[in-house]
Amino acid sequence: MSKERTVEIVPEAGLHARPAALFVEAVNDHEAEVEAGPPDGDLVPARSMIAVTSLGVGQGDELRLVADGPDAGSVLDELERILTTPEDELEA
């Protein structure tokens, strides 16, 4: 049973460089398949830095996350934290 949620992006750089790296790293650290994309568009694999960066998600955009697997709930919590924390407060 997959879980999903939609999050509004807070970091100024959007999903780029550091936030994107932390995002992908968090996906890879959990036991769950995660896909991400615009609320009304196609989803891409969230464990691919290239795919995530290609989404071109900027500050204020919404991102839909769909997770499937034992860690689905916790990975969504962690991703939401990354996506809603200003970049200068993000802990690596």
Add this chain to the structure above:
Amino acid sequence: MASRTLRGTGATPRSGLGTVVWYDPEITLPDAGESVDVDAERDRFADAVETARAELERERDATAERVGEDEAAIFDAHIQFLKDPTIKDAVEASIEDGRPAALAVDDAFGGHIEQFEGMEGRMAERADDLRDVRDRLLRLLTGGERVDLADLPEGSVVLAERLTPSDTAQLDPETVAGFATVTGGRTSHAAIFARSLALPAVVGLGEALNDVEKGTEVVVDGDAGELLVDPDEAEREAARADDGADVVEESVATSDGREIEVAANVGRPEELEPAAARGADGVGLYRTEFLFLDRQSPPEEDEQYEAVRDALDTFPEGRVVVRTLDIGGDKRIPYLNLPDEENPFLGERGIRRSLDPDSDLFATQLRALLRAAADGAGELDVMFPLVATVDELEAAIAAVDDAEADLDERGVDYERPSLGVMVETPSAVFMADEFAKRVDFLSIGTNDLTQYVMAADRENERVGHLHDPTHPGVVRAIARTVEQAHEHDAWVGMCGEMAGNPDVTELLVGLGLDELSMSAVTIPDVKVAVSETEHSAARERAESALRVATRSELHETIQ
């Protein structure tokens, strides 16, 4: 062996003799037809990824320690690109099909790089990241060497396709004899950096540079803009003996008595003392960006006050012209939330940001400047960058008035500095008379002015021939600015790279410039050039130069 000479653009009027070290070695990809051992290639790829990851982690940690966490974050992004399953799957499938690992890597990245290249702003930067990661893997797979720029043997001459400002910053002028690059122009960042380090450098040598092999002895002649490969004994001797002109400590005048102030462009406090030691009469451009870089939040008023006061104390007899914060364009500061613009050089930069949205930062900086003006030994002048309209100038002056009112209210000592405008936009040239009525001085920034007058990007070597301040179009803009300034009793200086070129000193004196400000390294040469110039003859020559139609005619006139 007879020497041969490659021609490029000199960045520094210095020569250096040394042995070639290549940075970013050329990667030779294997032939597609080569038969490969699939298992071995798969292992080689896995090993290369592992080694690349270890390198990236090391570089991330070193950068975090030396520069800062923000700058180090880019390596985290590279690590994630390196681990990308899309790449890994594509490379492994290609190896299964019998492709050598290096070709498989080249293919797997290629499409993604092209895809990002076609995009705008931040997305296009990702193409550079992917290229870096790909080249790192290819280097490991093809046995290319890796050069540590911060740890080169004494007497190295670094050759590279291009050097970024951070690459250049790692070069130690005490051990490195110079550098030469395939791309780049006189005002590229690497060239400007070379001048501030007084490092012999020639840029824009073109593809021919790629034929110069590692270990070859070369002379980097930054004065002539040449690289001598396998120099003969006389050429070596000349390079060893080249220390430039002797330092002239006192201020200089032309042979018929017109005084010209020769000042230094300074970007960091550490450059103040060396500038004084090279005979600078003062500072003609003190860039304040250093106060704002490499940190998480803007500097406090007191910190800025102390930095400016120290600069004034270094030149008790002279003046220090401080430029207010000039960001935007290619200069970015993470915490200032600069917009992504399609055309940042024509966007929100310089005074445009200081008036709004950074008006609070501007107010803080002005208060610090006014306080320093009262307490520092030398004279403080303040100038505003990229002014295009009288409204902007009046708003900037009003901000100075507000800063005075704030300090009055706080009961703090201050002094109003002389105010000036940087002439960098064509509009500022046309409006020079109106500006000169309202301020004490104008300072012509020829790098940006040339870029905007000629509509030629200074980093773009395809239009490098247009980015030259000795085009008649730019020279006439300079002449008009000087004339209008003097008509309204404002003094006028120049703080672009052109000011530090002794070959055009006579022209600039003839055009009527009162002050020339440059990288400290060229000060002794320009001081000598000024004292060898006769003002009346220079004026006649400048008048002829204003009547020519082409750059080559202009060069003939001023020779």
